[in-house]
Structure formats: C-alpha cells, structure tokens
Amino acid sequence: MRFSERLSAGTYGPWKDNYVEYDALKLLLKTNEDYPTWEESDESKFVSALDKNLEKVYDFYKKTTDAIDKRVGRIEEEYEQLNSEDSEIDERMLEEFIKRLDAVAAEVVRIEKYTRINLTALYKIVKKHDKLYTAYSLRPLLQTRLHACPIDKANFNPILARIFTLHTQVRDELNSRKGETPAVSTRSAHERTSSKSLSTERHITYRFWVHADNLMEVKTFILRRLPVLYYSKNQRFEKDRDAVSGILDPTSTCLYLDNPGFDLYMQNMERSTKAYSLRLHWYGQLTPKTDIVVERMVREGSSLSHTEDRFVIREKNVHDLLQGTYDPEKKIRKMRDEPMQSGEAVESYKKLTSDVQKLIVDNHLQPVLRSVYTRSAFQIPGDNTVRVNLDSDLVLIREDCIDQDRPCRNPDEWHRHDVDEASFPYKNLRKGEIVRFPHSILEIREKLEPGQDEPGWVKELRNSYLVTEVDGFSKYEHGVGALFENYVSLLPFWFFNMETDIRKDPQSIYEASYPPKSIVGSPKPRINVIKNKSEKSKIPTIALNGQNFPKNTTEEGESSKDRSNPLLSDRFNLKSIPYLLKPSTYGSIQGYRTYETPSHIKKPLVPLRVSGPVRVETKVWLANERTFLKWLHVVVLMASLALGLYNSNTALFGRALGFMYTMLAVCIGFYAWRLHARRCDLIKTRSPEPMTEYWGPLIVGASLMFALLFNMSLAYKEAVFSGFLEREHVLVKLFTNL
Structure with a gap:
C-alpha cells in the first residue's frame, strides 16, 4: 500500500482537517512545465508549507493532550470526592466511571496514532524532497524544527498509567460489590509457596511480535485487565521485582556471554542435549552501586522451554566473576546473618556461583552482545498467575573484542562505556555495530494450577490481529544472526521473515475465529429449500434470512458431469483408475461449469490472466x-x-x-x-x-x-x-x- 493510501485509510474522520496535507506537499514538489528547474522561490514555498503543517499538527496534539489530561484530572477529583463523602457509591456510578475512563483511553490511542502517522508523513515528504533535489537538504531543518515542536518525543505511558491505575481501583471496587475476584490478590507469598508444594503448577510462556501501529492498542487492552508494574528507584533488585511504585517503563540492559566460536549459540540452535545461555541483566543507568543479575538458562534437548537460575552481584565484582576469581564468601556471610535465609538457600547460592564461574572459565566466555530495550510490565501485585512483559525500542549492539585490530570493546573492560553514556536510538554507533529491531516483543507468562483454565482475555489477545506469535524467539539469537552472520553457520528460523509485514486484517481474523454459523448471540438463520418455478432448471436454493442462494449440495443438485467423474465420489473403485492416469488440472477434477454469457457482455479478445505484464517468480x-x-x-x-x-x-x-x-x-x-x-x-x-x-x-x-x-x-x-x-x-x- 502506498503511503498516501495508508494515510487516507488511517485518518480519523472528526480530525481530518488537522492532518498533514501530504498530497498538497507532493504537488508542490512537482515542477511546472514552463519552469522545469527547482529554484529558490520553489524551495521557500515548500519549506513554508512544510513548517505550517508541522505547527498545525503540534498545536492540535498539544490541545488534545491537554484536554485529555484535564478530563483525567476531573475524573480523579470526582472519584476522590465521592470516596471522601459518607454516602456509599452505587454500582451504576462505578460503571459510569469505567465507561468514562475507557473513552479517555480510546482518545489516547487515537492521538497516539495521529501523532505517529503525521510524523511519518513529514519524514516521508522530506525524504522525497531530498531525493528529488539534492542541492537542498531539508532533513537537518526538520530535526531543528522538531526541537521546537517535539511531537517525536511524545510519551503517552504516564497518562495511560494514571488512567488505568484509577481504572483498576474502580474495577476492584465494582467487583467486590458484585462478589467477584478483585484485581489485587490478597494471598501472601507464604500461601503461594504452600500451594505450590501441594500440587504441580503449569508454566506456559508465549512470545509475540507487535507492530508499531498496534502497540498502543495492545497496551490499553492489557491495562484493562492487569495493572502496570512499577520499579522502585532506590531499592535493591530483590525488592524491585515486587515493587508497586517508582519508575515506569525502565530501560533494561542484558549483556550476553559467549566465546569467539559462539559455542553456546550453536548449542541452542542445534538443540543440543543440554544448551546453556549466560547473561548479565540490570535496569536503568549502570553505576558502581548497581545490582547486576547473573542469569544462567539451561535448555534440555529440542524443547523451547528452559530452566533459569539467577543470583545478584554488585558492578565492582563482575570483572572478578568473568575472570573466575570471584569469592562469594562475603555475600554468604551476609545471607547467613539474615534470619529469613535458610541454609539450603545459602548452599544453593554458593553452588550456583561456582558452577557459573566454571562455565565461564571452561568455555572461555566473554561479553559479545548487548540488548537494550524499554520494558513495560503488567502484573497483579501478589499474584503470579499472569505476568506480561512488553519490550519496545529494542536495539542489539556488538560488545565483543573478537577482532583484535578493531575491537568494539576495550579488552581490559567488561562493558562499553560509550554505550553506557548514550541513549536510544544510539546514533553515535557505527552501522555494523548496531541493529534496531523493528517490532515490539510481547511475552506472556502464565503459572496455572492443575485444572485451572487460561484467562479468557489472554486467549483473546493471542488470537487477535494485534500480535504475531513467534515460538522460541530469543533476543540473543537474533542479535548474533544479525551482527555475527559471518561467524555462525545457522540462523534463527524467524530471521528470514523480517521483511514480511506482520500486520493482519482485523476482518479476516474475526471471520476465521468466528464463522457466521457459530457467532454467539446471533439469530439462527432460517433455512428453507425452495424450488425454482422454471421447468428447465430446477436448482434447489436456500432462503437465508430472506435472501435466496444456490444450495451447495451433491445429493440433489449434482449434474451428470459430477456423477460421471469417479474422482468426486467418496469411495475408491476400479472406474477411477483411468482418471488417475489421465492428465488433469484443478478444473477437470473439480468439474468447472460453463455459464451462458449475457448478450450485453462481449467475450474479451485477450484472457485476463495474460492481459497484464508477465511476472513470473x-x-x-x-x-x-x-x-x-x-x-x-x-x-x-x-x-x-x-x-x-x-x-x-x-x-x-x-x-x-x-x-x-x-x-x-x-x-x-x-x-x-x-x-x-x-x-x-x-x-x-x-x-x-x-x-x-x-x-x-x-x-x-x-x-x-x-x-x-x-x-x-x-x-x-x-x-x-x-x-x-x-x-x-x-x-x-x-x-x-x-
């Protein structure tokens, strides 16, 4: 689809006058026949029109977001005022609050799409201009103007967090009135551990790609069911995992270890009997006091699932860990002094650190790849039944020093300082050192009790047009395949589908999931067999909700041609043998029927299949x-x-x-x-x-x-x-x- 058609299809009707006038800008780029050269006056006219469109889009964006902010604030004030009064809020008022919040969330989705598609239109038209008239480059000018009208830095996550934080509170109160389960679990961690020991839980993980056009819809869909998970700013990692206030959508960094031969990568790609993966993981900016999580993943055989073990160390101890000289005794003494730590946990920590160091030393592992992304987590605090992670703005960066002449990382350091000090989109890096992943990654983790069904909304999301499932997707495997293609002999199976458009048609997905005859709540169609009055062709028809259609059956209306073709029968017999040896096409097997052409229609001289240009793969x-x-x-x-x-x-x-x-x-x-x-x-x-x-x-x-x-x-x-x-x-x- 051409971008002008995509812009027209994505235009929201009530806002159509506030979109970029893309077709008008394209017309300005066309030179006049009388003046075929592009002159200063033409450039000035185009720049003026471009700047006018940018200011129009930014003014509308600011006006709409300010109105949304005021609406949310008004709803918050009304809800707090009702809670502060002695009178009890009835269910009708709570349902009205939810409807108003859903309407505001829908408005946020619309303004996000509006901002993104107009920003794309501006970039597209500037790119077209720079390609046609190389003497005038407008890309730097557009970047400068975007500093004054920063629609490229629009962030809708904070307003969504406000909306759905209040949405969760209202929904929980409404559910409690109706006697349903609230969104915030009241079970304690000890109770969850006890239930786990009594029965075996089922752990299920799904991974999907989410197109940028559908990202905001996916977020709002999840936020209606799960609250957003915050990460505390000043707490340790152990507390961060269960934090409910602090940083929204933190930057997550993973540093993957492998050797110059990429043995760990090949073990995972070849589905070896036991394949290891090792990475260092931290949130936010790397500082000397940052807690770094060492994660070891073990995959057994051809299974896509894996077991994961982890322990936490400080940044100052990472170098010793990679050299195999890390001594965990100081940490072990602290663990023994803590009253909640059992002796089994201390021994497990000691064995895990020893095994990880042995894995590093025996396989000569070193940092080779870094992944940086923004993580949005959704989970009911205190309930691990469903956790959803949505990773966006994923970049994969080389962190190796395999090439001794031009190492990406200082061999004496375990990480790149130039990447630590930079931020997305990391324009300071060279072309061959970075890959920007085009989609967001959605991960759904379920922990279900025996006999417990999957939540209906999770199944609805998995089967929707918003996501595309990719089994076994790995950031590390994709990064190695993209940046170290010359060093490995196997590439991930999804690597060859990166150029495919993952967007789906909502109508086709809906029709595939809900065929007309099985739509819940639809009236049962009235079906009657009706005979035509004509004596020459008594074709049975079906009256379906007042409309007549030919009856699709082989019992009453099959022709003599259908009866004479044994291939159309359900049973194999000796008469079908000559037909199997006869050269046939789909038409001869299916039995094409000929129809009389109306008198006002002439037979084409050239068949439609050869009327266009010949394009053969x-x-x-x-x-x-x-x-x-x-x-x-x-x-x-x-x-x-x-x-x-x-x-x-x-x-x-x-x-x-x-x-x-x-x-x-x-x-x-x-x-x-x-x-x-x-x-x-x-x-x-x-x-x-x-x-x-x-x-x-x-x-x-x-x-x-x-x-x-x-x-x-x-x-x-x-x-x-x-x-x-x-x-x-x-x-x-x-x-x-x-």
Whole structure:
C-alpha cells in the first residue's frame, strides 16, 4: 500500500482537517512545465508549507493532550470526592466511571496514532524532497524544527498509567460489590509457596511480535485487565521485582556471554542435549552501586522451554566473576546473618556461583552482545498467575573484542562505556555495530494450577490481529544472526521473515475465529429449500434470512458431469483408475461449469490472466531448468549404457543393440529439449494446461530396465562360455532364457 493510501485509510474522520496535507506537499514538489528547474522561490514555498503543517499538527496534539489530561484530572477529583463523602457509591456510578475512563483511553490511542502517522508523513515528504533535489537538504531543518515542536518525543505511558491505575481501583471496587475476584490478590507469598508444594503448577510462556501501529492498542487492552508494574528507584533488585511504585517503563540492559566460536549459540540452535545461555541483566543507568543479575538458562534437548537460575552481584565484582576469581564468601556471610535465609538457600547460592564461574572459565566466555530495550510490565501485585512483559525500542549492539585490530570493546573492560553514556536510538554507533529491531516483543507468562483454565482475555489477545506469535524467539539469537552472520553457520528460523509485514486484517481474523454459523448471540438463520418455478432448471436454493442462494449440495443438485467423474465420489473403485492416469488440472477434477454469457457482455479478445505484464517468480524458471538438467542426466546414463553394450560385445546383435540405445539416447535428449521449450511457453502465457508428462518417464524406465536385463544376459553367457559359471546355475538359466 502506498503511503498516501495508508494515510487516507488511517485518518480519523472528526480530525481530518488537522492532518498533514501530504498530497498538497507532493504537488508542490512537482515542477511546472514552463519552469522545469527547482529554484529558490520553489524551495521557500515548500519549506513554508512544510513548517505550517508541522505547527498545525503540534498545536492540535498539544490541545488534545491537554484536554485529555484535564478530563483525567476531573475524573480523579470526582472519584476522590465521592470516596471522601459518607454516602456509599452505587454500582451504576462505578460503571459510569469505567465507561468514562475507557473513552479517555480510546482518545489516547487515537492521538497516539495521529501523532505517529503525521510524523511519518513529514519524514516521508522530506525524504522525497531530498531525493528529488539534492542541492537542498531539508532533513537537518526538520530535526531543528522538531526541537521546537517535539511531537517525536511524545510519551503517552504516564497518562495511560494514571488512567488505568484509577481504572483498576474502580474495577476492584465494582467487583467486590458484585462478589467477584478483585484485581489485587490478597494471598501472601507464604500461601503461594504452600500451594505450590501441594500440587504441580503449569508454566506456559508465549512470545509475540507487535507492530508499531498496534502497540498502543495492545497496551490499553492489557491495562484493562492487569495493572502496570512499577520499579522502585532506590531499592535493591530483590525488592524491585515486587515493587508497586517508582519508575515506569525502565530501560533494561542484558549483556550476553559467549566465546569467539559462539559455542553456546550453536548449542541452542542445534538443540543440543543440554544448551546453556549466560547473561548479565540490570535496569536503568549502570553505576558502581548497581545490582547486576547473573542469569544462567539451561535448555534440555529440542524443547523451547528452559530452566533459569539467577543470583545478584554488585558492578565492582563482575570483572572478578568473568575472570573466575570471584569469592562469594562475603555475600554468604551476609545471607547467613539474615534470619529469613535458610541454609539450603545459602548452599544453593554458593553452588550456583561456582558452577557459573566454571562455565565461564571452561568455555572461555566473554561479553559479545548487548540488548537494550524499554520494558513495560503488567502484573497483579501478589499474584503470579499472569505476568506480561512488553519490550519496545529494542536495539542489539556488538560488545565483543573478537577482532583484535578493531575491537568494539576495550579488552581490559567488561562493558562499553560509550554505550553506557548514550541513549536510544544510539546514533553515535557505527552501522555494523548496531541493529534496531523493528517490532515490539510481547511475552506472556502464565503459572496455572492443575485444572485451572487460561484467562479468557489472554486467549483473546493471542488470537487477535494485534500480535504475531513467534515460538522460541530469543533476543540473543537474533542479535548474533544479525551482527555475527559471518561467524555462525545457522540462523534463527524467524530471521528470514523480517521483511514480511506482520500486520493482519482485523476482518479476516474475526471471520476465521468466528464463522457466521457459530457467532454467539446471533439469530439462527432460517433455512428453507425452495424450488425454482422454471421447468428447465430446477436448482434447489436456500432462503437465508430472506435472501435466496444456490444450495451447495451433491445429493440433489449434482449434474451428470459430477456423477460421471469417479474422482468426486467418496469411495475408491476400479472406474477411477483411468482418471488417475489421465492428465488433469484443478478444473477437470473439480468439474468447472460453463455459464451462458449475457448478450450485453462481449467475450474479451485477450484472457485476463495474460492481459497484464508477465511476472513470473525466478524459482519457477529455475525449477523448469532443473527438470531439464535431470533429463540430460538420463541421456548421459543411456549413452553410457549404449557405449558399454557396443564395446563389450563382439556379436552383431549386441553391437546393433548398442547402436539402437545410442539413437534412443539422442531421441530422449531431443524430447527433453522439446518438453523444456513447451513448459517455458506455458509459463510465459500463464496457460492452465497441465504440465504433467506420463509417457516420457514410462518409456525411459522401460528402456533402462530392458537394457540392464539384456546386459546381464550377455554377461552371464560370456561367463558360461569362459568357464566361470556352470550352465546349470540358476542365474544363468534365468537370464539366458529371457
């Protein structure tokens, strides 16, 4: 789809006058026939129109976001005022609050799409201008103007967090009035651990790609069911995981370890018996006091799931860990002094640190890849049944020093300081050092009790048009495949679908999930069989909700052509054998029906299938070429057999047979050439004629079989004549009597 069509399709009707006038700007780029050159006056006129459109978009964006902020503030004040009063809030008022909050959330989704598509339009038109008129470059000017009108830095996450924080409170209060389960669990951590010990839980993980056009809709869909999870700013990592206030959407960094041969990567790609992955993980800016999580993942066999072990160390101890000299005794003493730590947990920590250091030293692991992304987490505090992570703005950066002449990282350091000090989109990095992932990554983790069903909203999201499932997606595997392609021999299976548009048509997804006959709540269609009044063609029809349609059945309305074709019957019989050997196309099997053309319609002189330009994929031509080469292999084989018969026989009959097979090889070569040329013509003309050939392979196979048997017969006769075999031998009798 062209961008002008996409802009027109994505325009929200009530706001249509506030969009970028893309078509008008395109017209300004076209030079006049009287003045074919682009002059200063034309450039000035275009820049003025461009700046006017940018200011119009920014003014509307500011006005709309300010109005949304005031609406949210008004709803918050009304709700707080009602809670502060002695009078009880009834269910009708709570439902009205939820409707108002949903309406505001829908408005946020619309303004986000408005901002994004208009920003894209500005970039597109500037790119087109710079390509047409290289003497004038407007990209730097647009960047400067965006500092004054910063629609490219629009962040809607804080306002969404305010909306759905209040949404969760109102929903919980409404559910409590109705006697339903609230969104915030009241179970304690001890109770959750106890229930886990009584039964085996099911851990399920799904991973999806989310297109930028659908990102805001996915967020609002999740926020209606789960509250957003905050990360505290000044607490340790152990407390961060359960924090409910602090930083929204923190920057997450993962540093992956491997050796120059990428053995860990290859183990995971080849699905080895036991494949390891090792990474360092932290949130926010890296400082000497940052808690760094060391995560070791183990994948067993061909399974996509893995077990994960982790422990926390400080930034100052990472270098010793990578050298294999880290001593965890100080940490162990602190753990033993804590009253809540058991002896088993202390021993487990000690063994894990030792195993990780042994893995690093034995495999010569070093940091090779860094992934940086913005994480939005959604979870009910105190309830681990469903947790959703949405990672956006993902970048993958080389962190290796494999190339000693041009290392990306200082070999004496364990991380790159230039990346630590930079921020998204990391324009300071060279082209071959960074890959920006085009989509967001949605991860849904479920922890279900035995017999517990998956939440309905999770299933609805998984089957919706908003997401595209990618089983086993790994940021590390994608980064290695993109940045270290010359160092590895295997690439991830999803790597070759990166150019595919993952957006789906909502209507087609809905029709596939809910066919018309199974739509819940729809009235049952009234179906009656009606006969046409015409005596010549009594075709049964179906009256469906007042409309008549031909009845799709093979019991009453099947034609004599359908009855005469045994391939259309449900049972196999001897009559169907000739049809299996007959060259056929889809039309002959399905039974095409001919219809009388109305008198006012003329038959086209050129069929529609060949009316346009011929566009044939390369693989079709190459398939025809490969078939021709296979035929040439048969020709060479036949010629070799003929030459063997001719040279190994002194009898006149054997030489005559060798000469005959030589001529047969020549005929097969001519037949292969004619077949190749005929199929080329069929491909060019898009002909529906069958390309199947039955007699050619049959004749070649029979000729080869006859040549081999005759050659064996002559060989056995020669062996008897030379005294190597007796005349009464079974094989001699068999082949000499042929």
